[in-house]
Amino acid sequence: MARILVTGGAGFIGSHVVEHLVAAGHEVGVLDDLSTGHRRNVPPGVPLFVCDIRDAALREVFEAFRPEVVAHHAAQMSVRVSIQEPHRDAETNIEGSINLLECAREFGTTKVIYASTGGALYGEPRYLPCDEQHPVEPLSHYGISKHTVEHYLQLYKFLYGLDFTVLRYPNVYGPRQDPEGEAGVVAIFSGLMLEGQPITIYGDGEQERDFVAVADVARANVLALDRGSGAIVNLGSNHGASVHQIAAGLAKATGYDLPPVYKPARLGEVYRIFLTNQLAQELLGWQPTIGLEDGLAEVIAWIRAGRPAPGDAAG
Numbered sequence: 420m421a422r423i424l425v426t427g428g429a430g431f432i433g434s435h436v437v438e439h440l441v442a443a444g445h446e447v448g449v450l451d452d453l454s455t456g457h458r459r460n461v462p463p464g465v466p467l468f469v470c471d472i473r474d475a476a477l478r479e480v481f482e483a484f485r486p487e488v489v490a491h492h493a494a495q496m497s498v499r500v501s502i503q504e505p506h507r508d509a510e511t512n513i514e515g516s517i518n519l520l521e522c523a524r525e526f527g528t529t530k531v532i533y534a535s536t537g538g539a540l541y542g543e544p545r546y547l548p549c550d551e552q553h554p555v556e557p558l559s560h561y562g563i564s565k566h567t568v569e570h571y572l573q574l575y576k577f578l579y580g581l582d583f584t585v586l587r588y589p590n591v592y593g594p595r596q597d598p599e600g601e602a603g604v605v606a607i608f609s610g611l612m613l614e615g616q617p618i619t620i621y622g623d624g625e626q627e628r629d630f631v632a633v634a635d636v637a638r639a640n641v642l643a644l645d646r647g648s649g650a651i652v653n654l655g656s657n658h659g660a661s662v663h664q665i666a667a668g669l670a671k672a673t674g675y676d677l678p679p680v681y682k683p684a685r686l687g688e689v690y691r692i693f694l695t696n697q698l699a700q701e702l703l704g705w706q707p708t709i710g711l712e713d714g715l716a717e718v719i720a721w722i723r724a725g726r727p728a729p730g731d732a733a734g
């Protein structure tokens with residue numbers, strides 16, 4: 420059993436990581452500034468430290484909780500915001516992470532598991548599926564800031580022996596997702612379809628992403644507690660799904676039949692990408708287990724069960 424601090428643990432992916440770690444018997448704490456996360460996402464019995472990773476007060480959290488492992492999910496996670504506010508993106512994602520690594524070093528944390536991105540870091544792929552050797556050519560400030568932290572992790576391992584595993588996430592989707600995130604299309608379409616509203620597709624709809632269910636991604640974090648030392652690992656499915664396929668899958672699950680509205684493609688977005696999982700299989704014993712149809716059905720079921728509105732007062 421380990422004592423694990425999940426930064427961003429009140430957010431979409433982080434909260435699922437928390438649940439999986441608790442279920443595996445670990446002692447878990449959450450650190451989150453609640454900027455996009457919600458108090459309601461933190462399970463009862465798990466301490467929540469409301470703190471900005473950029474803040475000097477982070478040191479006090481480390482002093483109190485003394486995590487052996489940090490699963491680092493706190494980030495400015497929107498490609499769009501990063502292009503509009505590049506300073507804010509870098510301050511949170513890079514400087515906040517340096518602050519975190521300095522605390523980890525000072526208080527004897529032994530490992531950091533880092534939620535990186537496969538979808539926003541390789542640029543427009545030269546070959547598919549992208550493996551970890553693919554050149555890093557981000558098309559957004561977000562892709563640069565997320566990748567930069569991988570270098571710091573390698574440096575802190577080299578200088579101070581602080582171990583790490585970098586998990587390069589695909590487009591993660593599932594219950595509790597905020598429509599703003601990298602795979603926000605699932606959250607946006609499913610909400611609109613259930614309300615009978617028209618959906619908007621940016622670009623021609625044939626653009627492809629690698630959609631992996633959040634429970635699979637959370638499971639990889641548990642596996643990385645004692646595997647994947649010093650490794651950078653894609654969490655891909657080896658396959659892409661187009662925006663049209665996602666829309667069709669959700670339409671089938673919801674009985675929706677309105678035609679989509681098309682608008683021009685947005686800046687900073689890759690056209691077609693999916694990632695390998697061969698290294699993840701070798702090092703972590705991980706591959707995705709939840710198919711798209713089941714994963715999308717789970718999102719619809721969650722919304723139908725009454726997902727809390729963003730900014731819910733209980734939040």
Ligand SMILES: NC(=O)c1ccc[n+]([C@@H]2O[C@H](COP(=O)([O-])OP(=O)(O)OC[C@H]3O[C@@H](n4cnc5c(N)ncnc54)[C@H](O)[C@@H]3O)[C@@H](O)[C@H]2O)c1
Pocket residue numbers: 426427428429430431432433450451452453454455456457470471472473491492493494495496511515534535536537538565587588589590591592597600601602
């Ligand atoms: N959603 C995806 O498909 C995807 C893909 C690749 C990588 N990621 C990465 O996974 C992580 C989680 O993303 P998510 O989609 O769950 O987004 P999210 O916004 O739900 O989670 C991020 C959490 O971090 C918190 N946070 C933000 N800034 C903070 C700060 N300065 N100090 C403390 N807490 C802060 C937010 O309140 C939120 O709870 C991020 O690091 C993101 O870059 C996500």
